[in-house]
Amino acid sequence: MAGTYRKTPQYCGDCPVRQNALFRPISLEHIQTVAKHRLGQREVPASTHLYRQGEDAAEAFTLFDGWVMLYRAVSDGRRQIVRFALPGDFLRFQPDLYGPVNHSAQTLTPATLCVFPRQNLLEMFRQNPELAMQMAWITSRDETIAHEHITSLGRRSARERIALLFLELHHRLTSRGLADDPPGLALPLKQEHIADAVGITTIHANRTLRSLREDALAVFSGGRLQLLDRPALVELTGFHPDTFTPRPLL
Amino acid sequence: MAGTYRKTPQYCGDCPVRQNALFRPISLEHIQTVAKHRLGQREVPASTHLYRQGEDAAEAFTLFDGWVMLYRAVSDGRRQIVRFALPGDFLRFQPDLYGPVNHSAQTLTPATLCVFPRQNLLEMFRQNPELAMQMAWITSRDETIAHEHITSLGRRSARERIALLFLELHHRLTSRGLADDPPGLALPLKQEHIADAVGITTIHANRTLRSLREDALAVFSGGRLQLLDRPALVELTGFHPDTFTPRPLL
DNA sequence: CGACCTCTTGAGTGAGCTCAAAAACAGTGG
């Protein structure tokens, strides 16, 4: 298990809310609104289900630290990972806040979360409309990423999909200053996760990873990713970071 | 070309904004705010590009009438349809309102749109925070639909994907009261569109449609869809309408 | 009537799947 998945969050001071992606460009007044409504912080170990598909979950979360995967189960027992949530991401915001969740969320590493009871969430938005705009912005960014995934799954080969996933995660991590120094990048994933994210078999993911390795494009091993030939990967996938670049709405 | 794609929108009175999905559950005050900021209504013929991938589009739209497809082009000339927009949907809301669009939008039928200059959009949200919440709600619903597509593309067979697309469109249309009476349902699509939406070849879409027809599950022909055996289709896909049901956030 | 779509069908190929099993790698308890 190479890689430290659990760096001490450098942005976690007295009020860890402050530096979160949702609330970054926001004034002190907003922070106070938020602080009032959050239920508190919660630490959970790896492999914990935060909620499951179909449940009437009572809470929404901001992820401070750690990785979470959001996935949907298909009837025959297979699953599709729809999103990897990274520190700063928001979980369980959905059209019908009072209805059943349409996906499951499980931690991939130990994680630190900020918990919001759903009622507070609405109250919070009412009191502080700027937050609602921020939420619209975040959700819109997530939708954009989802569209990128749709394109990938619908129109790219296994090799291209994995390459794109690597570039995307690399970009999302580095643009948030979450990448660590040593050669490569810590991704707390099994080959199985990669397979479930890009819609192929674990076995085929293995073969595809080998081919990427043999072509000296990228090496993923022991939870560490090294992009050996970034230009070639970009060329292969047509990756354009703008898609994932968070810019302020305002 | 069977099917009337262009029913007179029964919700279009003096202020067609009123009944739109975005603004449905909203008070008169809000409607006035909106009316002040919209640029006006626009009618465009079928096959019109509203905007293209990469452009710095200056406008966002509410779709009053007609169908629009949102798609992304991949390097080798293939394309992936990421969303079919139906009357009531919102177009071109994205994280970076001032940046380039990450997809293209083309009408499938003649369409009526309400145009918002992007600056007005932000101004509008500031003046009327409830609208920002509505936007968050809409975007979140679109994201949910996107997740369903991801699951479909990643983990389902061609047959299941097409069946699911049919059930989804059927549900989205009927739940908005947009389905017309005669046997079946008017879908202004070519087989090519179905193929580009579910991530297969046009030729394979044709074969799959034939197989659905031969098994008396669904018939799609001449722009008309008939769900012959809905229970079997639901069984096949595990379709659960909740996913697409719009319920108010408030 | 010819030009152009869209739909349809056939034949052969290939990317990705299934089944099966071995090898590498923890973690556990003695």
Next chain:
DNA sequence: CCACTGTTTTTGAGCTCACTCAAGAGGTCG
């Protein structure tokens, strides 16, 4: 420190779903 167990990775062999190439049928429009 080592045997034991369960998980993850790796490799092989054969199959299938979906793709490519090619061509014909049907419909629409100037």
